[in-house]
Amino acid sequence: MEAFQSTGSSTREPRESAEHPGGVGGRQRERIIRAATLVFSRKGYDGARVEEIARKADLPKGNVLYYFKTKKDLYRIVIEQVLTLWLDALGDIAVDDSPEEAIRQYVNRKLALSRHYPEASRLFAMEVISGAPVIGAHLRNQLRVWVEEKGRVFRRWQDQGQMARIDPAHAFFMIWAVTQTYADFEAQIQAVTGVQDYDTEIYEGATSEVVDALVRGLGLTNEMSERRAQA
Amino acid sequence: MEAFQSTGSSTREPRESAEHPGGVGGRQRERIIRAATLVFSRKGYDGARVEEIARKADLPKGNVLYYFKTKKDLYRIVIEQVLTLWLDALGDIAVDDSPEEAIRQYVNRKLALSRHYPEASRLFAMEVISGAPVIGAHLRNQLRVWVEEKGRVFRRWQDQGQMARIDPAHAFFMIWAVTQTYADFEAQIQAVTGVQDYDTEIYEGATSEVVDALVRGLGLTNEMSERRAQA
DNA sequence: ACCAAAGTTGACCATTCGGTCAATTCCGGT
DNA sequence: ACCGGAATTGACCGAATGGTCAACTTTGGT
Structure with missing residues (x-):
């Protein structure tokens, strides 16, 4: 079966047993x-x-x-768990902090997510590349609202000259693209760099350099000397 | 079969016939x-x-x-064609131009590639996410060499203070990530923005804003007032 | 007009896949 | 010690899948 739609589905819920030394553990x-x-x-x-x-x-x-x-059930549960992880880790972009610090933390958080849950990142990517047949609705609702909301924060920053005049949505696409690439395209990055210990060597470099580049690209330095007032 | 390795394989090569009005066309x-x-x-x-x-x-x-x-044969041919497209379109980064202009053109070219061959981009992404079982060797050879070569250009620019001190490899990962995201994650971007005409609305915005952001992020403006000399 | 090679097609085959099921074992409560 | 529900397992089933094949049609050269 391909491109399935939602179907009423129940999943057996095994007994909730406490941990057991010799036995199965129920986990x-x-x-x-x-x-x-x-x-x-x-x-x-x-x-x-x-x-x-x-x-x-x-x-x-x-x-x-x-x-x-069913396989379908399992997939739905797995990917919804991944989506939850993804949406939760979006977290709140601290409105009170300085824009630079807020974004810096956000990018670091997303980068850490890719680092510690690369399979989750790849699964999410697979689903989206396939046309998001299962989580499409979620993206159109929860994620969309989230982007609109945080986008307003970006607009405010931009009005105060604290951020470059980029469509907030595109700003997010950039951040997500860069942070996820280290999980999703691991095979390519591994091939090009030839590093042995991907986890430390690559992510250490990325967090120290790529975060800076993103912050700079989004024009988030506090001391923005250049005027940028074109409503 | 999964995760197949290279196998000697021949593909029937049908007659090279000229176009034929009523008939098949041989294409x-x-x-x-x-x-x-x-x-x-x-x-x-x-x-x-x-x-x-x-x-x-x-x-x-x-x-x-x-x-x-076989299906395997077909896949190999298709993905190698895609890889060729990808590698060709890497093109040369003009060494003589100003760094900013060179990168600006490069990013624009990659963005246009995603725009006009989104399926190719997605197929490439799928292969890499799956661990690059088929094109892994190509990435470790051709692409790796290419990155090393162009990386030296970046280093020169950096030594001349015309580019931020970023590991050239990471600079490429950033550029690729951002440009490909518009093809690979089309479903997500479509869901979040809700635009009708993805092709024009999204790519137009991306080329005008994202290119700037990347150039800025890589510190490629010609008038770099800030000293950045930490060898 | 004729021929051989190339192209086209649907029937067919062996294997694999998702899913079912009955038989058996395990486990906690009493 | 015993009971009942949960968990485990391998055998099994029908449908789907990649691939083969033999029969038939088209095509271009002579």
């Missing part, structure tokens, strides 16, 4: 979700195989479909 | 490649279905596999 759902995130992030929905997810979770296929009735 | 391979690019760019290799490619090319499945012996 199977988490393992499955972790494995599914990995596989979906590399193959997308249609390309992923339930059996590969099962193998990666070290469980028989039947067990995976016991916890999640 | 089937092109149609198939176009259709394949579309499908692969949305579903990735494993997720794509030969039959869907055939349907999109308006041909029976058997015919597709007549021109390309």
Whole structure:
């Protein structure tokens, strides 16, 4: 099946048991979700195989479909979890701080997110490249509202001459593009740089240089000498 | 099959016939490649279905596999074509021009590429997100060399105080990320902005604002008043 | 007009896939 | 010790998938 639409779906909710030393621990759902995130992030929905997810979770296929009735269900839950992570980590852009400091923190936060959850980032990218068949509605609602809201903050900064006159939406697209590229295009960056320890070598460099470049690009230095008043 | 390696593969090379009014035209391979690019760019290799490619090319499945012996063959040819497009369009960064003008043109060229071949961009992104199983070797060779070469130009500019002191590789990652985001994340940008005519509305705005922001971020203005000499 | 190569097509095949199911084991409460 | 629900598992099923094939049509050269 391809490009599915929402369907009423219930997922069995196994007993909520406390941790148990020798036994299972009842934490199977988490393992499955972790494995599914990995596989979906590399193959997308249609390309992923339930059996590969099962193998990666070290469980028989039947067990995976016991916890999640269908592959579709599993995908929905996994990607909605990723989306939540993504939206939460957008966090609030501190309005009170100086624009430069606010954005600097925001970019650092997004960069850290890519660093610590690269599979989540890739899964999100896969979904969007595929046309966002599942989370499209969310993007049109929650994300859109968020961008409008924060966009107004940007406009205020711009009116006060504290930020370059860029369409706020484009400013976000730039920030997201740059921060996510380090997770999504890891294979390319790894290939070009040939670094051994991607995590530290690349992200350390990125946080120290790329953040500066973005701040500069968005014209966020506090001491903006140049007048930029073209309403 | 997943994560395949290179295998000796030959593809039937149909007769090179001239165009023919009533008849076929002999240009089937092109149609198939176009259709394949579309499908692969949305579903990735494993997720794509030969039959869907055939349907999109308006041909029976058997015919597709007549021109390309296997799905794998077809994918390899399609993605190598995309990679060529990508590498060619990297083009030369004019060394003689002013840094600002050189980069400005380069970014504009990459932006135009995303605009006119969005499926190619998405297919490339899919491949890389999947770990670049097919083009990984190319990236480690051709692209790597290219980056090293152009990186030396950047270093020279930086030594002359005409460009901010950013690791040239990261500078490229930034540029690529921003320019490709408009093709790869079209669904997200469409969702957030809600524009009707994506092609003109979004790209027009991007070329006028984002290029400036990148140039500014890379510290490429000719009149760089701030000293920036920390070897 | 005829021929051989190239192109086209739908039927067909073996394998794989998502999903079901019945049988069995595990576990906590009593 | 025993019970009932939850969890686990492998066998199994129908549909879909990549690929093959033989029959048929088109095409260009002579």
